[in-house]
Amino acid sequence: MRVFVAGASGVLGRRLVPRLVARGHQVTATTAGPARLGLLRQLGAEALVLDGLDAAAVGEAVATARPDMIVHFMTAARATSRADAGVDALGHPDRYALTTNRLRTEGTDHLLAAAQATGTTHFVAQSTASTNGLRQGGWVKTELDPLDPETGTPAHRTAQAVRHLEHTVVNAGGTVLRYGLLYGPGTTSHHLTLVRSRQLPLIGPATGHTSWIHLDDAITATVLAVEQEATGIFNIVDDHPAPAHAWLPHLAACTGARTPRRLPSALARLLTGTMTTTLMTQSRAFSNAKAKEQLHWHLLHPTWHQGFQHPRNLQNAPYAQIPPRRDHPTQQRNLMPYSGPACRRANGRSRP
Secondary structure (H helix, E strand, O other): OEEEEEOOOOHHHHHHHHHHHHOOOEEEEEEOOHHHHHHHHHOOOEEEEOOOOOHHHHHHHHHHHOOOEEEEOOOOOOOOOOHHHHHHHHHOHHHHOHHHHHHHHHHHHHHHHHHHHHOOOEEEEEEEOOOEEOOOOOOEEOOOOOEOOOOOOOOHHHHHHHHHHHHHHHHOOOEEEEEOEEEOOOOOOHHHHHHHOOOOOEEOOOOOEEOEEEHHHHHHHHHHHHHHOOOEEEEEOOOOOEEHHHHHHHHHHHHOOOOOOEEOHHHHHHHHOHHHHHHHHHOEEEOOHHHHHHOOOOOOOOOHHHHOOOHHHHOOOOHHHOOOOOOOHHHHHHOOOOOOOHHHHOOOOOOO
């Protein structure tokens, strides 16, 4: 299969490209600048620079590659180890995600138009499913539940952009993969930066739920969606959505950080802002039942509690510094050949 991966130099793309190549696919991979062209070529792809907001350039690139499948991973997320940047990303998503939101709207439209022009019928796009479930009713949402519109919050424009991406892709007969909060070798989570600097407190009852997903499991699900040419929306999250009062102290212990501070909700709104307070007290997470059943997806890291216990998963190291690993037997069973210790004591128990 000829696969066009737009935005392949990010954390997801850098893992997806070599997996696709190893499984016999011909991959064209794009990046926003020339600095990572060499890396993408080393991973086995035909690499090119592409501005995802330039409709003509997108159309030309897709027409040249003539892919069977397009994977839309284009974002403008900025990796950083600065705690103040993490605070800004968490408390002011719209301000942090200005370009990413344009890529979710304009970039999605450009890729879909190019797909239509070249006769590409299969399309997979990245979305998000970590804390953005509708903040009404139960704590865990399925694909049938709407995302929270974030009306009146600093995440409203981001929510609108995500809704545009999902609506447009699904209406075009494509696939939307809603990834949980990523962790694992090569990821650069703002949450880790904030936990290590003790700037992510437990707020009020800390009942807001989060869905996590290990990077390797996210890529396995993506390969399955690509090869099965799945359609619709899938939540790509682990088996255990959890409240902040469960995962945050455990994450702090596993990173060697001090115990998170506790703040009353009223004080937290003054110190951290309304958005962070809402996330820590009211956010909803997601179920992965549909993805497991329909994609026949098996997770190597079914729970964040297990995953956080391995130091390798919390390194935040650059991808080039992470040694490659062979597919786990579970992944080998999951992906058949393509044809066409401190933290363990954090909660006083071994499971969430």
